[in-house]
Amino acid sequence: AQSVTQPDIHITVSEGASLELRCNYSYGATPYLFWYVQSPGQGLQLLLKYFSGDTLVQGIKGFEAEFKRSQSSFNLRKPSVHWSDAAEYFCAVGARNNAGNMLTFGGGTRLMVKP
Amino acid sequence: GAGVSQSPSNKVTEKGKDVELRCDPISGHTALYWYRQRLGQGLEFLIYFQGNSAPDKSGLPSDRFSAERTGESVSTLTIQRTQQEDSAVYLCASSLTRTSGGGAQYFGPGTRLLVL
Numbered sequence: 001a002q003s004v005t006q007p008d009i010h011i012t013v014s015e016g017a018s019l020e021l022r023c024n025y026s027y028g029a030t031p032y033l034f035w036y037v038q039s040p041g042q043g044l045q046l047l048l049k050y051f052s053g054d055t056l057v058q059g060i061k062g063f064e065a066e067f068k069r070s071q072s073s074f075n076l077r078k079p080s081v082h083w084s085d086a087a088e089y090f091c092a093v094g095a096r097n098n099a100g101n102m103l104t105f106g107g108g109t110r111l112m113v114k115p
Numbered sequence: 116g117a118g119v120s121q122s123p124s125n126k127v128t129e130k131g132k133d134v135e136l137r138c139d140p141i142s143g144h145t146a147l148y149w150y151r152q153r154l155g156q157g158l159e160f161l162i163y164f165q166g167n168s169a170p171d172k173s174g175l176p177s178d179r180f181s182a183e184r185t186g187e188s189v190s191t192l193t194i195q196r197t198q199q200e201d202s203a204v205y206l207c208a209s210s211l212t213r214t215s216g217g218g219a220q221y222f223g224p225g226t227r228l229l230v231l
Binding site for chain 2: 042044092105106
């Protein structure tokens with residue numbers, strides 16, 4: 001069964017600083033990979049997804065993520081954080097051979113942005 | 116509608132009562148998913164529908180939980196004889212099909228359930 005680990009429960013960065021949120025997954029083959037963001041009181045919004053091809057994927061709001069097979073990682077990055085990026089971020093894995101395509105989520109990383 | 120909608124947005128109930136949570140997926144999305152998010156935790160998969168059938172019920176935590184979907188549209192998650200540990204946010208998601216594009220799922224705002 002697949003699993004996802006987000007090692008950082010909380011991260012605080014200054015506005016304008018760069019950001020990297022870590023995500024490691026466990027799966028026997030190449031999975032589908034996703035990053036979602038959840039703002040307070042709101043549902044999850046899809047930031048970006050990796051299915052195949054170019055391992056560097058671009059998403060909304062200036063985010064990008066890089067799939068590294070050798071490290072079983074899919075870290076999320078942003079070059080310059082804005083105060084509105086403060087939220088909780090979830091990495092998720094979908095198995096390619098899973099008939100249901102249900103997602104397995106990491107525990108989340110809560111991002112705080114200092115002015 | 117433009118996105119997935121869920122109702123009610125909040126539900127407070129007494130232990131032992133039954134509750135029904137509703138999900139309206141994005142129009143044309145054939146796959147529908149229910150997840151549960153306990154306070155401060157990630158999402159747990161509950162059940163998945165392809166059309167009106169539920170081939171994967173593996174995530175339902177007990178036989179008090181059931182779900183149905185009609186008309187390949189609206190889904191209802193029912194929790195019978197609620198317990199305090201059922202308190203959580205229940206999130207619904209839909210995707211165009213179960214396999215297209217890796218099945219990117221689009222989530223509703225959730226129903227926050229509190230069992231007293």
